[in-house]
Amino acid sequence: MDELIEKLKVEIIEVLNLEDIEPEDIDEKDSLFNEGLGLDSIDALELIVLLNRNYNLRLEKDEDGIKVFYSVESMAKYITEHQK
């Protein structure tokens, strides 16, 4: 899963235009929203699109979003468990 985590960090930086942030600046356990990277609701939608476009995954239930997008690690875990 480590490889997937590093790949996700690069993809998140690219899709959210996080200038001046390097993959190593992101701790995979840190919260992506609030005090972590400070992402907003539009960023959340971009992450949903990323999951769909790059991994062909859709959230089964809307309420799963809070858990899935909590951190890079939780995203990687969801992808690993749900990708066929």
Place this chain on the structure above:
Amino acid sequence: MSRISSHIRIEDFKVWKNDELILDYSETKELNKFLKAIYKLLGMRYMKFFKMDSLSKMGLVGAELLLEQNPIMEKYQAEEIAVVLANSSASLDVDRKYYKTIKDADNYFPSPGLFVYTLPNIVLGEICIRNGFKGENAFFVQKELDSNFIYKYNEDLLLQKDQNAIISGWIEVNESSYKAVMYLIEKEEGEMEHLPNNIKNLFLT
């Protein structure tokens, strides 16, 4: 008579403030890098900048340049500061980029980050959010700068709507073509009179 207290121009990969050239970035010829260079020149720390479309980025740095030595929030109430801008191609630049994300049915991934900028008046909101302005705001789409119209509209805001300062001007971004001329109008401060001919001259200089 109201006054123009400062003005800026962004064109040809150069930035002028009150007729003084303050940045020449003409060796690069890439709009996004140029806008980032202006952001760096201003010493800004505002991560949201990087998520904006080019029109909003240009408006934001334009307003920042106008205000960097003139903190108008210390002089006026938030409700007394207006933003009135115009251009000819509205948000067409980002509209095209958004369209690319939806035009292919087999690769249909609409970008929320692009979609939120597909209106020209979003730049007004970005300037107001960054600076805390709560006054009147308007964005006009005109074939070319109508200095008489903008002048009259802004004078009306100052006289009838209790506005004391207005960030106004023209911000055009359409693919590789762009130009921003912005000026700060105040009721009593400023070297230049706020008149249609002076606005036209700022645009043509």
